[in-house]
Amino acid sequence: MPIRVPKELPAIKVLEKEKIFVMDEDRAMHQDIRPLEILILNLMPKKDETEVQLLRLLSNTPLQINVEFLHMSSHETKNTSSEHLNRFYHQFKEIRNEFYDGLIITGAPIEQIPFEQVDYWNELQEIFEWSKSHVFSTFHICWGAQAGLYYHHKIDKYLLNQKLTGIFEHDVLNHTWSILKGFDDIFYAPHSRYTGIKRSDVDRIEELEILVESREAGIFLIGNKNNRAFYATGHLEYDRETLEQEFKRDQQKGLSPSLPKNYFPNDNLADQPKLRWHMAASLLFSNWLNYAVYQNTPYDLTELLEEKNRK
Structure with a gap:
């Protein structure tokens, strides 16, 4: 799939080495189709x-996609340069009048903080509310999933006894959902979090359904029955080394972290972890783009606002 992103975005060089087709803005202008706006x-x-x-995962369909990035203006980012943010990212005030076929909200390493104490919670609530009338389908990841469930459905997270980290086996509970087309009964996915969601809290919400669950890691994927929102508590987008990097980061902070489960062969840090989840990751995101977004989103995205006004 041609992903359309700014020509100078550093991620392009990494993706091109992986033979992923990335289309810059100049070339995309010559294709007379309406791309998906993500x-x-x-x-x-x-x-x-x-x-x-994320761009790697969005590359697995024949659809053309325009990808834009958003960051929180109410939060000072310490690990990404202001030059990068100013060049490649929008602030919410710049795009609040725009419409999108799809929105992805990532995780954040702040699960132990109450939602209302997160410094950008007010701004994030604005974005959640805006998405109801300006986005067709939203995919929430890890803390982003917990925050979305809390805002939209009043489902709160709870603190685990210790950090859940590792690669876990998951069971597909309902193959009839289009986002799970092509999935085997069992697949693997990474988790990295201190908090969880209770099944009883999800079951009481009529429009939600638990689609994937793990005996060890708990709920993994929740879908809204209108295909307009999905909540994934794990990190299928993670690279092979991500959990290792997080483990070593926590060691350096003096946190005495537990070794990620089912990750290092024989629990030996000297052995390279086996990559067992990227096929599921590609399939999940391509299914979301194809079935939840492309086949259902209106050609004229302003109809989203008209739909909300009619309710």
């Missing part, structure tokens, strides 16, 4: 790494 709200500290991970 917005990524990147809440992760190392934004360049997350850019590569």
